[in-house]
Amino acid sequence: MRRIRSFAVVAAAFVAALGAVPTATAAPAAPAESSSLVAYNCAPGHFCIYSDWNGGGTRCQWSQSSKANTADDCSFIRRGQNVRSVWNGTGHRVQYYTQTNYQARAGSTPAGAGGNLQGNYQIRSFRPQ
Known part of the structure; x- marks a missing residue:
């Protein structure tokens, strides 16, 4: 712990002696985070599920707050594909289930x-939680 603190003090003194202002190393990460959010193409007010990771693949979305059977209007669920990612663009936590009619709770997303x-x-x- 003392060695890390000493290194930080020395590094700060070195930067001050050079008169340089260090740039934030987190700046390059911001676009990556933003682009990953963009991958979840889900209209505001909707709950969306995707057939692939990170909001990729086929998307199914609903504006209603609950759905008793997603296979009614989701093509990849009807084909037997699993859900790999979700986005909750609603104003409430959504709880989801592996069976129709709100049976076998799998999880929820704020x-x-x-x-x-x-x-x-x-x-x-x-449905809403």
Whole structure:
């Protein structure tokens, strides 16, 4: 711990002696984070599921707050493909299930968030939590 602190003090003194202002190393990461959010192409107010990781593949989206059977209007669910990622663009947490009619809870996603799932199941129904 002392060695790390000493290194930080020496580095700060070196930068100050040169009169240079260090650039933020996190700056390049911001576009990558933004582009990963862009990958989740989901209209505001909708709940979206995707057949591939990071919002890729086929997308199914719903504006209603609950759906008893996603296979009614989601082509990749009807083909038997699993859900690999989700995005919740609604104003509430969405809870999802591996069976129709809100049976066998698999998980939930807060409003304005999303990400990759295990990818080994289908989301067959969802509703607000």
